[in-house]
Amino acid sequence: MKFKSVKGTKDILPEDIFKWHFVEQKIRSIMHTFNYREIRTPVFEETALFSRGIGELTDIVGKEMYTFPDRSGTSLTLKPEMTAAVMRAYLQNNLGEQQPLTKVYYISPMFRQERPQAGRLRQFHQFGAESIGSSNPTSDAEIISLSNQIYKSFEIRNFKTSINSVGCEKCRPQYKEILKNHLMGFAQKLSEESQKRLEQNPLRILDSKNETDRELTKNAPLVKDHLCEECANHFSEVQQILNKLNVPYSIDGRIVRGLDYYTKTAYEIVSSDLGSQDALAGGGRYDLLVEQIGGKITPSVGFAAGIERLLMTLEKGNVFSGNDISPDVFIAAADDLGKIWAIETAMKLRNVGIPSEIDFLNRSLKAQMREADRQKARFVIVAGATEIEKQSFTIKNMQTGVQMDVPSSEILNHFQNETR
RNA sequence: GUGUCCAUAGUUCAGUUGGUUAGAACGCCAGGUUGUGGCCCUGGAGGUCGUGGGUUCAAAUCCCACUGGACACCCCA
Numbered sequence: 001m002k003f004k005s006v007k008g009t010k011d012i013l014p015e016d017i018f019k020w021h022f023v024e025q026k027i028r029s030i031m032h033t034f035n036y037r038e039i040r041t042p043v044f045e046e047t048a049l050f051s052r053g054i055g056e057l058t059d060i061v062g063k064e065m066y067t068f069p070d071r072s073g074t075s076l077t078l079k080p081e082m083t084a085a086v087m088r089a090y091l092q093n094n095l096g097e098q099q100p101l102t103k104v105y106y107i108s109p110m111f112r113q114e115r116p117q118a119g120r121l122r123q124f125h126q127f128g129a130e131s132i133g134s135s136n137p138t139s140d141a142e143i144i145s146l147s148n149q150i151y152k153s154f155e156i157r158n159f160k161t162s163i164n165s166v167g168c169e170k171c172r173p174q175y176k177e178i179l180k181n182h183l184m185g186f187a188q189k190l191s192e193e194s195q196k197r198l199e200q201n202p203l204r205i206l207d208s209k210n211e212t213d214r215e216l217t218k219n220a221p222l223v224k225d226h227l228c229e230e231c232a233n234h235f236s237e238v239q240q241i242l243n244k245l246n247v248p249y250s251i252d253g254r255i256v257r258g259l260d261y262y263t264k265t266a267y268e269i270v271s272s273d274l275g276s277q278d279a280l281a282g283g284g285r286y287d288l289l290v291e292q293i294g295g296k297i298t299p300s301v302g303f304a305a306g307i308e309r310l311l312m313t314l315e316k317g318n319v320f321s322g323n324d325i326s327p328d329v330f331i332a333a334a335d336d337l338g339k340i341w342a343i344e345t346a347m348k349l350r351n352v353g354i355p356s357e358i359d360f361l362n363r364s365l366k367a368q369m370r371e372a373d374r375q376k377a378r379f380v381i382v383a384g385a386t387e388i389e390k391q392s393f394t395i396k397n398m399q400t401g402v403q404m405d406v407p408s409s410e411i412l413n414h415f416q417n418e419t420r
Numbered sequence: 421g422u423g424u425c426c427a428u429a430g431u432u433c434a435g436u437u438g439g440u441u442a443g444a445a446c447g448c449c450a451g452g453u454u455g456u457g458g459c460c461c462u463g464g465a466g467g468u469c470g471u472g473g474g475u476u477c478a479a480a481u482c483c484c485a486c487u488g489g490a491c492a493c494c495c496c497a
Contacts, residue, residue: 004487004488007487007488007489058495059494059495059496060495060496063421063495064495064496081496081497110497112495112496112497114421114494114495114496115421115422115493115494115495116489116490117490117491117492117493118490118491118492119496119497120495120496120497124497125497126497127497128497193493193494204495209493209494210493257496258495258496259496268496268497275491275492276491276492276493277495277496277497279496279497280497281497282496282497304497305497306496306497307497308497309497310497332455332456332457334455334456335455338455364450364455365455365456366450366451366455366456366457367449367450367457368456368457369456369457369458370456370457370458371457372456372457373457373458374457374458377457380456380457382455382456384455386455394456396456396457398457398458401457401458403456
């Protein structure tokens with residue numbers, strides 16, 4: 001075969017598309033329930049938006065972005081995540097000047113050049129929401145309960161929500177020192193990866209999957225126990241609201257999101273129905289991002305969720321069965337006269353909204369019947385010179401096998417009743 | 421980027437210690453009625469055995485490289 005889709009990318013074929021429609025429709029409807037409005041941004045942005053917004057030291061910016069120069073030499077990047085792009089659009093279009101709080105959601109492809117595996121593709125799709133302009137813990141709670149609500153509405157069973165606070169620019173640096181001092185005691189014993197992170201990103205050592213790292217850091221100090229007063233209050237208010245809303249969650253002091261812009265609340269939703277990449281969604285508060293990309297301080301919260309991963313859990317739950325589309329009527333032609341009549345009649349039926357199909361391959365009547373059956377058409381009209389002569393057509397119900405004759409003038413009415 | 425496993429018809433797979441025309445099932449096409457589907461029967465089409473090298477008298481089968489896939493690490497949605 002000459003051409004193949006590039007590594008880590010997939011076609012979504014007609015036979016699967018109804019799953020995507022189903023999922024997208026549900027997401028949209030819940031987003032609207034929470035009064036979030038859709039936003040769409042270009043698939044690429046200036047590279048600097050992401051490197052500045054997400055953080056130079058993150059893995060995403062460091063080694064996963066699809067970056068290329070355009071013909072004028074500007075460095076562009078296929079979006080690896082949506083938050084920075086949304087915030088750019090927010091600033092560029094002065095959305096914050098039109099109202100103090102902006103609530104938007106998106107459904108969009110993302111691109112990250114990683115080694116593909118279960119639940120990880122190079123082009124994948126995310127949905128997510130951003131609540132821009134509020135530092136109120138109610139906003140954090142709304143975002144968390146919104147994402148929960150979506151999974152609940154899909155009747156997903158095995159998911160759980162964990163929350164944490166990663167502090168702010170005031171308390172986190174102090175905590176970092178405390179943590180570093182603690183880790184220094186046994187730095188040599190840590191995994192190679194973790195030793196590298198000691199200087200740049202000591203927080204990340206806490207959520208290492210390495211067994212020895214986990215054992216060694218069992219008693220390490222956690223950010224949530226070293227928050228400044230403001231962060232501590234914020235964290236406890238978020239919890240109180242979640243309790244009131246009956247959103248089930250647990251506190252996990254080791255959650256550290258991989259993007260630099262998070263402050264205070266960080267959370268994730270994982271599923272035991274997924275493989276090693278078990279995060280369905282992740283998010284949190286990012287009070288510093290807007291400043292990073294050149295706006296004035298704008299406290300915000302948001303989350304992002306993987307559609308392929310959601311689909312994987314739904315496949316496990318056997319949610320999809322025979323939801324594919326099929327025509328109501330297949331018009332089978334017995335001869336050349338019938339062929340003309342068939343396309344004319346199909347058009348008439350289509351004009352009143354009845355999905356109809358005909359044969360395009362000059363097949364025998366038998367083959368046309370087979371085709372109608374394969375497509376799960378509910379009815380077949382047989383048309384040939386005889387019927388056209390008599391102006392009366394045979395309509396076969398494909399489920400029961402029963403045939404009846406209907407005069408040409410009654411056909412439209414007949415199907416409008418039958419297919420209602 | 422690293423590691424492990426894998427790569428044969430449209431699909432899921434079989435292919436014996438390397439040996440001659442590479443098989444099955446399902447799917448597809450046609451026929452079994454002269455204008456009628458599903459079940460059944462009969463026949464048919466369809467394969468550069470991922471690609472490129474190498475070993476050998478002989479390679480789908482052994483070796484190497486590359487590409488792609490699955491999974492895991494890493495990281496994350």
